[in-house]
Amino acid sequence: MRGRVQALPANGFPTKIVGTTFCDEDAIDASLLDVGVLLLRDYENGHDEYAIAVLRADDGTRIGYISRLYSIHLAPFAEYQGLSATVLDVTGGVVGKENKGVNIYVYEDDGAVLPSKAYMLGEGRRAS
Numbered sequence: 001m002r003g004r005v006q007a008l009p010a011n012g013f014p015t016k017i018v019g020t021t022f023c024d025e026d027a028i029d030a031s032l033l034d035v036g037v038l039l040l041r042d043y044e045n046g047h048d049e050y051a052i053a054v055l056r057a058d059d060g061t062r063i064g065y066i067s068r069l070y071s072i073h074l075a076p077f078a079e080y081q082g083l084s085a086t087v088l089d090v091t092g093g094v095v096g097k098e099n100k101g102v103n104i105y106v107y108e109d110d111g112a113v114l115p116s117k118a119y120m121l122g123e124g125r126r127a128s
Contacts, residue, residue, distance in 0.1 A: 012107025013117040014088060017054050017064035021099055027061040028100040032087045037104060039066065039083045041075060050075040054085065054104070063102060073120045074106070082109035 020028060035058040042065070045051035052066040052074060066074060077083050084107055091101040108114050 008086060008105050009107040011113050012105050013114070014103060014105050015067065015070060015117075017102040017104060018067045020064040020101055023063050024061050025093075025100050027056055027059075028063050028090060028093070028102060030090055031058075032056065032063075032090055032102060037063070037085050037087055037102075039078055039085055039106070041078045052078050052083070054102070066106065070106075070117075070120050073115045077108050077114065083107070084109050 035056060038055045038057050038060075040053050040055060042048075042051040042053040045053075045065075048065070048068045048071055050068065050071040052071045053062050054064045054066065055062050065071070074083060085104040086107075087102060088105055089103040091103065092098065093100045106114070
């Protein structure tokens with residue numbers, strides 16, 4: 001299922017939602033392209049103290065999380081400034097690719113510049 005072409009804010013980055021196989025996979029379908037998603041801090045998550053849950057915007061069903069590689073850097077934005085996401089693509093759910101996935105574009109609501117994806121992944125940093 002391919003996403004729609006649209007203008008995206010310059011202050012963000014694309015990423016894949018993680019943990020979709022542990023959530024309600026029935027909630028992951030092409031309708032996400034229309035209803036969208038919400039990003040919300042998940043303080044109850046026992047695996048990631050900085051967890052940011054990805055929820056369907058229409059009914060609040062959790063469909064996954066932002067990767068912990070990013071959430072540690074993005075948690076303050078989610079808590080105090082507001083993070084948004086646009087659904088780019090819904091994948092899988094077909095024979096041979098049964099697991100469903102969602103690709104999103106994450107950005108800060110007020111136009112603030114987020115840390116770069118390369119920085120969050122530790123690329124280009126000097127070894128100590």
